[in-house]
Each structure stands twice: as C-alpha cells, then as structure tokens.
Amino acid sequence: MFRRRSRRAIRIVPLLMAALLLASCAVPGTGEDRPVTLTYWSWTSGSQELADRFNATHDHIRVTFEKVPAGTAGGYSKMFNAVKAGKAPDVVAVEYPQLPGFVTQQVLQPLDPYGVTDLGDQYPDWAWRQVALGGQVYGLPMNIGPTVMFYRTDLFAEYGLTPPTTWEEFRTTAETVAAEHPGVTLTNFGTNDAALLAGLAWQAGARWFDSGSGHWQVDATDEAGARFAGYWESLVDDGLVTARPTFAEQHVTQLQQGTSLTVLAAPWTAANIQRFAPDLAGRWGAAPLPAWPEGPASGNYGGSSLAVPRGADHPEEAMEFIRWVSTSPDAVEAVAQVNTSYPANTTLTDHWGTAIEAANPYVAGMDLPAAAGAAARTVNPAWEWGPDMTEGFARLVDEATAWIGRPEGIRTALARWQDATVDQLRQRGFTVPE
C-alpha cells in the first residue's frame, strides 16, 4: 500500500543524507535484513492475535493486520476494489461460501505453485473441497464450523431429559418440554441467519448448488431440502420451538432466563454464548447435532480460509504466513485465547482441545472438542457454494425473515430464494439449466 511506501520513502531521505555523510566510511549492507511487511485484511476474531504471535516468532516477515468491515458488510467489495485498483493486500480472509465468487471474479491467486497440494490430507476431505475449486487450490482452511448442539446440562438433568440423538427424538423432547414446562422451548429456529439455515440443510443432505455438469445447477427444494424444511415448519407451527432472530434481544433473553434449552450452532458460537450469558458458566454441554434416519451427519456453519489476492506484493511470504496459520499449534494457541473456532487442520484438533479448555473456563467441561471432532468427521462432502453468495445470503436473510413462522414458511422462503438466485445468475451470464 502507498502509505507504507511513503513511509519508507520518508525514511529514505535521512538515510540518503546519512549515506552522503558517511560516503567515505562505506558501511556495507545494513538495510538488507529488513523484514518483508505483509498486509493482512480480515475481520475475524483472533486476527490481531495471529499477527502478533507470528511476528513474535518470525524475524524476516512482519504481518500488519488491518481490520476491514465484515465480508458481507463491505469487506469483500473492498477486497474486490483493491485488487481491481492494483492495491491488493498480501493476505485476505475469505469465508468458504464466497470462495467460488472470488475465483470466478479472478480476485485470488491459485496457491498450487507454492506447494500447498501436499497439505491436502491434513484437512477433512469436505473442507479441502471447499478451497480446491476447478482443480486448483485457492486458500488454506483456517477454521471450520461443523454443526453441533449446545444444551443446558443443568436444566436437562432437572427436567429428566437426555440430549436427543435423532431429529425424531428431538421432536419428542420438544413436546415433553412444551407440555411440562410452559414458557420453555427446546430451541429457537433462527430466522435471520442464512448460514445456519444452509448448515442445517447441508446436514440434511441438501445440495443447493451443483457445478458438476459444468454449469451451475441450483436446487434448494429437493427431497432433502423439503424434508428439513417441513420438519422445522411443523415444530414452529406446533409451538414447540420459537422462530426469532438468532442472538437478538428476545433470543438472548430466552437464553439468559433458561427458557430456550439448546442452541444449534458451531464451535465458534460457544464464545458468543459466553458473552451473552456469562453467568451460565458450567451449565452448557455440547453434543453432535441430532441425526436424520440415514445416520450421523453434519453441515458446516461458518469458518474461513486465508488466501492470496492477485497482485499481492509478496506472495511467497504471504504463503509462509498462511501456512503457519493453518498448520501450526502456535497459531491455534494464539486464537484459543480469544475465540472458540475449531481449527480446520486435523493434526491440530487435539492441541486445540487442550488449548481451548485451558484458556477458557466457560468452555471447559462442555465436552466441545469431542462433539466438534465427531461433527467435523461427518460433514456431508458433496456440498458446493454458488458463485455469488454475498448477494445470495443477503437475499436468503430477506426471504427467511419475511416467511419463516408463516405456514410452509421455510419451503416458501427457499423456493423464492431459489427462483431469484437462478434469475440473478442468468442475468450475470451464467448458464443455469432448469
């Protein structure tokens, strides 16, 4: 970026003067070991800690973290603009749903030339497929969000409940809770969280996008999608769960007062629950999401990768940083101090379990590492994201907020979203078969 150059330029002036003064003495090579400075754009929690830890342990590269607005709130368009204007940073955080869009818009460099292909077997197959697009790897997975269920262990014990392992049991449990404890519901079905909606559909075996034919196929209303949507519609209609925006005032009040007993989420959510309900330490447990009849499965809800934009000044050094973030126990340790996101790299998960329980008493005792590990291993590998999920999510939030809670609301929201998505992709010149 210019500012860095200008500072350097300013620094050069006194250097030149010193050089003139010392011309006769000729001190050789003092400036040669100056470290390469990388700019790292992200908004995810723990980014500053990663940069600090990396800088403390590396001499030849300095990482400057710059906080950008969250991706869908403007961070991604900022990255696009910067690359187009030739002002690309060296490292950017990109969430998995946006990677295909970044690739089709040619914002990112393929990382294959930097020897990342040999890292593939360190990540769950499905996670690697999220970053390996069209035969090239475009980012290294940093963290992932395999879906889990947080539940109030104390209230479950008090009410004589066990964590449901199937969705059928989940419904029975919800009926018991509603019948025996008026005002209490088993969970809240978030109406404003498109990524969670996708994660739950993903777990149910849905597959919203399919590029296998060489064209984008969009299908949010297939059998698996309809089953998942119909299930939740009946729970909402029968008053067995509430349908409210996730982590908005009413939902937070429910959690604090113990009138909503579970949160369907991902490991990173634990840190949010902790901040909204700090008094409930020691009263939460984590379990895998209840299963559909086919057996245990998970979806993914959140997480991001680190990538190198086209036009980055120092791609080699950027890769060194990214590789460190994605493969080093040190990096996991640094992030565990501030959040509870689950590392994508399977060789680091044991280390993460120890680190997170040591760093965060709220999480210790939840059994989160076991639940997250089990979930991460069973994420459905077939899922793909479409080529413009920033707009896709925004539209899905609009539809979900408008429709969920009404009869057949989820199905209507998904159908409307699908139609609009197909239209939009066609307008942008993609071929979308019926």
Next chain:
Amino acid sequence: MTTPRTTGNRWTGRATATTLVAIAALYTLMPLIWLLFGVTKTLPELYASNGFSPSAGFHVLGNIADLFRQDDGIFARWILNTAVYALGGAAAATLLSVAAGYAFDKFDFRGKGKWYALVIAGVLVPNTAIVVPLYLLMSNFQLTDTMWSVLIPVMVNPFGVYLARAYSSGAIPGELLEAARLDGAGELRTFFQVGLRLMAPGALTIFLIQFIGIWNNFFLPLVMITDNDLFTLGQGLFTWNSAVGQNPDYTRMVVVGSAVATLPLLALFIPLQRRWRAGMAEGSLK
C-alpha cells in the same frame, strides 16, 4: 366578532405546533436517551433489558475504559483522526468558499456567470456519486489510504461558495472596499483585512456546516482508507459493528463509542450555537 375566532385559531394553531414540535423532539431525543442508558450497561444487559431502563449496576466508567483499551486503544486514534479531517477540512473549505464567494460577488471577470453555474451544479451532484471516481483518481496519484485522500475532497464545498457569495453581497458594502483600495491596500490585503473580517459570521456558518459534514462523513473514508490507524470514528464504529457476529462484545463498544463520539460535536455546538444562528439568519436575509 372576529376576535374570539382569531384567538381560538391561535390557540389550536399553537397547540398543534407544540404537539408537532414535541413529537419531533421526542423522535430526535429517543435514540440519544437510549444511548445514554446503553452506556451504563453490560453486554448481557444491553440485549436482555428494556432499552429505556438503567443498568442494575453502573458500568459507565468500566465501559469507557474498555472502549479506550479495545484493539490496543485505537479509539483515541480515531477521535484524533476525525478531528484532523474535520478541523483541517472545514478550515480549508471555509477559506476557499469565502474567498470564492467574495470573488464572485465583488469582481467582474470573463465567464463569471458560467463559472458560478458550475459551482451551483456542484451543489446538485450528490457526494456519494463522486466517491468511486474520486477513489480511482486518488489511486492514480497513489494517494488512496492516506489522510490526503479524505482531506482533499472535503476541502471544497460548492454550497459554501453559494452561501459566502450571498453573505458577501449583504455584509460588505462595495464603498468600503473602494475606500480600502483608495487607501492603497492591494486586493489580497483588502480581502484578508476587510472582506474576511466582515464575513466572519458567515464563515463560521460555513465552517460548522462543513465540520459536521466531515465529522459524519462515512462513505468517502470507507472507500479510501483501509489502514486502521487512519480511520474516522464513523468508519471505525461501523467496522466494529460489522464484526459483532465474530465478537458480540463489539456491540457494547459501538454503543459506548457512539455516545463518546457525540461529545465533541456537543462541545463545539453549545458554545457556538448563538453565533451560528445569527450567521444563518443574516446570510439568508440579504
């Protein structure tokens, strides 16, 4: 016969006006009151309690301390940056506007009408529309992500030129300038020592308008600046607010930060309010 009716009309008219003003005042003040209550609260309270009830404890000092500690204390830096943008930009814009307005009013030069039409056209173009072209322009000069990329565009305010011209025509008698010239003052000296002084109240109005505009300017810095150390308050708070999904505690920081960010404006406005009103009225009458 007519008297009672007039009184009655006046009464209903006054009641209507009072009610409307009361509604407007309530509408304007509610968010501020919410904000003041919010400053006293912890994060869980912000979400779970009534917005217009105080906190169970008193967390103002702790919240403010946390605000200035968050992200290595960058909030203080944002205040400073915003002050630099707003003071520097408003001062430069005021001087340029007053000089241009004075020139348009007191001098005759070729194409005056067309130049003035250009200025008025500038008033009509929305600021937002020119931000992206400005970004590309700044990018050509290698100025994006520097303070100049925000300062240079806000140094010009066509509306200020318009106000200054109106003010100049009312506040500076042409005879006075003639007298100054006859006494041997050059044009620059006449402007700075006679024109500028007489236009001071009008200049203050332009300064305040521009100051508030820059203080609240959001889109321009959002596009131009990525370096967190150069952020404005609005941009910084927006960036924090966008990250609440990552860390909900930013909600508290945004609430407390927004409250703190209004203080400098209050500090500037309350003492200057009387003069400003006078300046506005004078400018509009002439």
